[in-house]
Amino acid sequence: MQNGFPPSPGSRELKVGVVGCGVMGRGIVQIAALAGATVYLVDSREGASQAAREELRATFAKLVEKGKLDAAAAADAGERLVACKGLDELAPCHVVVEAIVEDLEAKKSLFGTLEGIVGSEAILASNTSSLSVTAIAAGLQHPDRVAGFHFFNPVPLMKIVEVIGGFLTRPEITEYMLALGRQWGHTAVLAKDTPGFIVNHAGRGYGTEGLRLLAEGICSVPALDAILRDTAGFRLGPCELLDLTGLDVSHPVMESIYRQYYEEPRFRPQVLTRQMLTAGALGRKVGRGFYRYGADGKKEAVAEPAQATLLPSxxxxxxxxxxxxxxxxxxxxxxxxxxxxxxxxxxxxxxxxxxxxxxxxxxxxxxxxxxxxxxxxxxxxxxxxxxxxxxxxxxxxxxxxxxxxxxxxxxxPVSVIRDSAGLVTQRVVAHIVNIACEIAQQQIADPQDIDRAVVLGLGYPVGPLAWGDQLGAMTVLAILKNLEQQTGDTRYRPSPWLQRRAMLGLSLHHKEI
CATH class of the missing domain: 3.40.50 (Rossmann fold)
Incomplete structure (x- = not known):
């Protein structure tokens, strides 16, 4: 940065602004303050920034009680929280992170206002999960200083942040944000400005393929979830995960990525979730989605079918x-x-x-x-x-x-499913591996970063490229080729990254010179 501005990510002189004091914004404030930055909080709701400041101080106190934070560090971080009444008070900030509503025009308007407030070398970062960083920066006087800085909820526990450079973003900006993410205690990975970046892009395979199996009438919702939990090691089945996230959040993302990729078949949504969204069956938050939930938010138990005991001769x-x-x-x-x-x-x-x-x-x-x-x-x-x-x-x-x-x-336990090309686990895992291979093929992210981001951001049992290596690239390739041949659906066409490494006997992490 010119004249050493902003200060180094680890400097106690660093001043960070966070716009939006919702759950995500408060999480970003927490890790920034604990890392030594002075953090300015702004929210359009009256009194929200002050309330967030007090809530975070209470959080620091609880961490001290649990032995997870030193009392002096908690006091210091609390003193570094500045509740602001308006955007004008962000003038001293070296970095401003917006964590407002996921709306392109709202973010563009905010950054347009901030350009007239902060210094010429201040970095403007967006916590967007699905919007184009290039589009957010378009029309600004200095679009080259805008970057994506995408955290996951809850921010203090999900130790991953995607740093995204827009088409005009200067390389030194993304380099600084990568260093800042690491300074704040997270694994920071660099991604191209493409729909879904790394994690939401890679995550398309799990939910969309699970929904495709349901659409084909292969198995029930409980069977689908149980099979993928127990045979592949996912923490939640795809329907359980969609219920947890809420279809008001997840279905629009599925449709958005599908459309942004000009109806790429690999990301094709299914009619079922659109119908459920229309009906208001959003998931756990409303007590009904793929499952029903009690007043305490717990999923109602679903009994396993009676186990047969007949043995063949x-x-x-x-x-x-x-x-x-x-x-x-x-x-x-x-x-x-x-x-x-x-x-x-x-x-x-x-x-x-x-x-x-x-x-x-x-x-x-x-x-x-x-x-x-x-x-x-x-x-x-x-x-x-x-x-x-x-x-x-x-x-x-x-x-x-x-x-x-x-x-x-x-x-x-044994689950019975109807005839399907690729059964359940094979086709879901192969689809996940193939999408990750295509992310690598498009050079959206480094192969190792793809795996790190997916494991930390989605909680998968292993990174998709490493998973492909474990199963064998030729095995995954055989599954996909047979799926494509039997279904006639180009969603299963193998990525060139997978095909070439399988034929050459190379790891899916292998990069060309």
Whole structure:
């Protein structure tokens, strides 16, 4: 910065303005003050900035009581909070972060006003989650000093911030904001100014693919959530997550990113959430969404279907994918059921196929099996917490009961789904990995930063690119190619980043020179 202005991110001379004293704004104020900055609070609501100042001081006191903050540090941070009555009082600030309503014209108007108040070298940062930083900066006298500074709620606990440079933003501005984010105790990642940036872009795969499965009638809402929690390790199923966020927030984001990407099929929303939004079934905040909630906000319990106990006399396993068949063979042996070793099944055997990106019908027909005695089993991911049986249209009820009895013999719950290319977990995880690969392909963010941002911002069990490496890039590629072929839907077309690294045997984190 010219003449050393603003001060270094760690300087106690740094003055930061935060406009908007809602939950996000207060969170940003908290981490900035605790890092040593003097923070000026402004809100359009009368008395809101003073109330936020007192609330934050109370928060610091509670942290001291819990042993998470030194009393002297709490007192110092409290003294560094300045409640302002208007924007004019932000004149001394070196950095101003806006955390107001997610409305483009409101943000443009605010920054236009601030340009006439703050110094020429002051940085204007937007906490926008979905709006274009370039669009926010457009029309300003100095658009080159505007950057995105996107935190996640709750700010003090979600240790990730996306720094976004607009088309005209100077590199030194984003470099400063990256350093500032790190100084405030967060992992700071750099992203291009593209719809959804990193986290909201990468997160499209989980919810939209889950909703697509529901639209196809593959399984129930509770089954979808349980399968993805237990076999893939997500903290919440997609429907639980949408209920928590609220469809008034999440559905517009889905539609916005879809439209901003000129109707890219990978991000296609589904009719269901638009209908629910119209009906006011927003989720937990109103007591009804995909689930119902009590007055205490707790989800009403959903009972698991009764577990079948019928065992087959013998099991025949497809050997088209020996590595997957072996995982099922272990479960068959543990249940004490005979495993047939012949090339073709006997007339009474339960037939199990283990597809990758295909449906049970395709596997059954290709191998010439009796469809009434054939099921597919998800065998790619975790089998310890839940097993998934996929029927085909001809599967008999007795076959389903035997498959459930076999796979649930050790007391592990079993979910039954209808025929689907890619089952549930395969297609959701492959879709997530593919979108992350495309983010890397478009150079929106560094591959390592993509994984860091997704793990910290979305709470996924592992970063999507690392997940692809764990499963094997060729395996993910096979799932996607089969999905695209079977469905005819270009949403599953593999990213060039994935295809090339799979063919060359490279990690999905590998960058070209």
């Amino acid at each position: 013998s099991v025949w396993l497809s050997q088209e994918r020996p590595e997957l068949a072996e995982r099922i063979a272990v479960l068959v042996s543990a249940a004490g059921v005979q495993l047939e070793s012949s090339a073709l099944p006997s007339d009474h055997a339960l037939c199990i196929v283990t597809p990758l990106g295909e449906d049970a019908t395709t596997c059954c027909v290709r191998e010439g099996l009796d469809a009434s005695r054939t099921v597919a089993v998800e065998s790619l991911l975790d089998l310890s917490r839940r097993r998934v049986v996929m029927t085909n249209p001809a599967t008999s009820a007795e076959t389903v009961a035997m498959a459930c009895g076999l796979l649930g013999a050790a007391g592990v």
